[in-house]
Amino acid sequence: MDLVSKNKSEYLINRHDNQYEVVIGLEVHAQVTSESKLFSTSATKFGAEPNTQVSLVDAAFPGMLPVINEYCVKQAIKTGIGLKAKINKRSVFDRKNYFYADLPQGYQISQFKDPIVGEGKVILDMPDGQKEVGIERLHLEQDAGKSIHDLDPKNTFVDLNRSGVALMEIVSKPDLRSPDEVNAYIKKLRSIMRYLGTCDGNMQEGSLRADVNVSVRKKGSKEFGTRCEIKNVNSIKFMQMAIEYEANRQVDLIEDGQTIDQETRLFDTKKNETRSMRSKEDAHDYRYFPDPDLLPLEVSDDFIEKLKSEIPELPDEKKKRFIEKFKLSSYEANILVSDIETSNYFENVIKKSDVKLATNWIIGELFAALNEKNLEITESPISAGNLSKLINLIKDGTISGKIAKTVFEQMMEGDKDPQKIVEEKGLKQESDPKALEALIDKVIDDNRDKATEYKSGKVKLFGFFVGQVMKVSGGKANPQLVNEILKKKL
Amino acid sequence: MSDITKQALSELVENIKSKKLSSSEVTKAFVERSEKSKELNAYITEDYTNALNKAKKFDEKPNLDLKLPGIPMAVKDLFCTKNLRTTAGSKILNNFVPTYESTVTQNIWNEGAILMGKLNCDEFAMGSSNETSFFGNVQNPIDKNLVPGGSSGGSSSAVAAQLTPITIGTDTGGSIRQPASFTGTVGLKPTYGSCSRYGIVAFASSLDQAGPMAQNVKDCALLHEIISTYDEKDSTSIDFKRNEYSKELTKDIKGKKIGIPKEYRVDGMPKEIEDLWKKGIEYAKDCGAEIIDISLPHTNYALPTYYIVAPAEASSNLARYDGVKYGFRAEGENLIDMYEKTRSEGFGAEVQRRIMIGTYVLSSGYYDAYYLKAQKVRKLIKNDFDEAYKKVDAILTPSTPSSAFKIGEKTNDPVSMYLNDIFTVPVNLAGLPGISIPAGHDAKGYPLGLQIIGKAFDEQNILNIAYAMEEKINFKNNISDWWI
Amino acid sequence: MSIDLKTIKHISKLSRISVDEKKAEKLVGDLNSIFDFIEKLNKLKTDNVEPLTSVAETTLKLRADEVKSKNLRDQVIKNSPRENEDYFVVPKVIE
């Protein structure tokens, strides 16, 4: 794959005569798709009543011990394979010690020195070319519970349903340089995990959150500036806003001759600003050490090979295939592979119909229509099968492209068979030469003067005749035949 | 039968199986004796009424195929018992009632035993004299002024005083073997991974092991065979072929090679201990064993290593006691204030001290110098044993560097208290099985114990050696019932 | 090396155990005598020794992804110090 990492549309912050570059690294927390938790047998479903999905292990009762979920291990390794990363055959679980109301054990089981997945990469398609973002590592860890501060004036309420849910923390290298790249990176990561089925990527439900590390430096400088970590941002839009605010704040400090404190900050979505998190101030010494309740996790080559064989075609490979096999443009392929649901839809449509037409109809009509109704591709009123039928009706000349749009609109109103719509409304294209000749004769007859003008050399009038014939036929005349016959008759 | 409580476990089982005794009679006898023995302070929580009811129920439909048919017993208060308060000897768990049962105790109830109550212990098993318990110190039935050892001090006292025919303790650095030695009883610390840690209040996860305590080796073997099971709920439980230890017990130890580690002759060791060890060597020879001198060169580093590893793990294991989910809570102005007050008022001085040590050795800047260093030395200590076991089948040492000391004697000097475990701690660090058997008395008439250390998973072998030596030693405990 | 009052206060903060002046001073004495005894380890050379975390010479066993602990809310909340049927309750946390 050719890598164009030169970015023409640089994101720079200008102050006085200085230009600053923003350096961003992300620690994405992706919830592993699994039935039960990482170290306990309680459920992980979203939206359950408070504290109904909490086992004695999750609530850290005395004498309770963690036992690891094999499926979560497999999911992490699959994700690692999807990130073209090194899978570590031996990894170790450590305890990260700190006190917090929603951390029942007083420590989080995580991986510190020896994560399950090592270095990998993600390729971004930016408007001015591709960019590679390095992955530092991926490790497995437990999620914490949820503190609810607004149910009671004096107390904080704690719900431990999330406590112990498996997370993959995916740490990027500080390779990102703009809010747009962050957007592309999160979307790509999400796409890969959804292809793999390892994380549903649902940001509203908290399945995907990120800690954003931001620093700035003068353009051209090789050294990194002091970074600040913005904790737990749960939407791409907020990440972008937070980066913009934070980068500008840091630039202002530097321009003002001040230094930047390395600290943890919080993004206030109401005020659109980041602020220092005092509650975390003295918690920096996490006293990591290997969890003595757990032994080292070892996986065999066979185990990894088996998982490799289960990996589906991923967006980058799919894109390559679409371009080579179907002669799609890079732009078209990008759109069609961006999301597994879209690519599944596309591949279902083209099973029985023309690729070029399918591509145009999906990217053009379908997306616009879905967008207008605010629907996801999975909620499309038009099934892949029916869209395929519609395309075939165009291809075999049963209906014209124009009529097809009418049929399409009908289909959007409810999932109807296009064949039936065409029949019921009598929209079939008129391709009988005799019938068309009669029609054309009548049009020429009605426009004698124009016909004469045409014959005397005003060839531009040809279009007028075609239009008239189409109009008289109610749009159903086969345009190709109309052209042929008209040429003869005029 | 008037002296039911004088009978050892095997006799009681025999008598119940042959219907000479009912479970009710046996339970009543032990309950009555326990009630008359409150002065020893061996119990934290008594459950006599339930025990008597369970015994009655057992007698109505006795299942005599079980290994512990209707046998009453009390257990160390570190094992979580369903619907019965479990305190770990701490104020912070003063009102904690588990809704679950530890695997080890469940195994015992599955064999027909009946719970009489929960026995005193050092707070979170941190101590060697039972003086750190929130529920007060325990008296040694040998002598009113003596500690019973710790941390399983309530257990050792209760077995020696015959308040319970058998019991279970836990051993992190000697907490079964040292109190057994101090009270003239038998205690086995099994191989790490032999007994499940599920449902046992954790002290130091990489060292903690549950084990049997009894009046003789045979009873110990039977109880061990019941509690040692593979458990999927404990990731460190090891799936190996377990013996029927009591059935395979034999006094034939001819030709067994027993190692004598020269490094266990520590500076300032009382002559009595030296003499006991020599006597032990003679007994072993009498049984037909071959004595071989060995070296465990890193013995001297075991205690310092232990006092890094154990507190480090404890500082993290005890973080869950924060007043949020269960246990004691002190009200505070805010969350941090609540935490700090709860833990300061809820934990005793020794526990706080160890949490501080553990926090310190793991803290940034000190991890490598202490914790990592200790893990490396732990490896060297284990290597020592691995080397030795190329030459010998088991190792014989004294259990403790002295007999039981007086209550209050060492409470102000933590290091001298820690030195008690000098012979037992290396065994935990290496994850090996060790058994302490009573082997004689010192000049004051206090019992002294010998320790037999085995290869990993080789409990049968050390039980056999202990069984053979027990016969030769023919130890008699001098208990006068002074408290009754 | 020796542990001073400042260190004791720092680790008491990390441990979430409040110490007053008197207790802190006692801890300085206790911990120093314990660490004097621990320092013995420095005499040993351990450069090429692999650290030992667990004596169990096996690796982690993996369990199936099954939901077994269901609806334990009552059990889980039962022992909590503040009465509330649905939640654990702590003094208000301000972030």
Ligand SMILES: [Mg+2]
């Ligand atoms: Mg982070």
Ligand SMILES: [Zn+2]
């Ligand atoms: Zn994380």
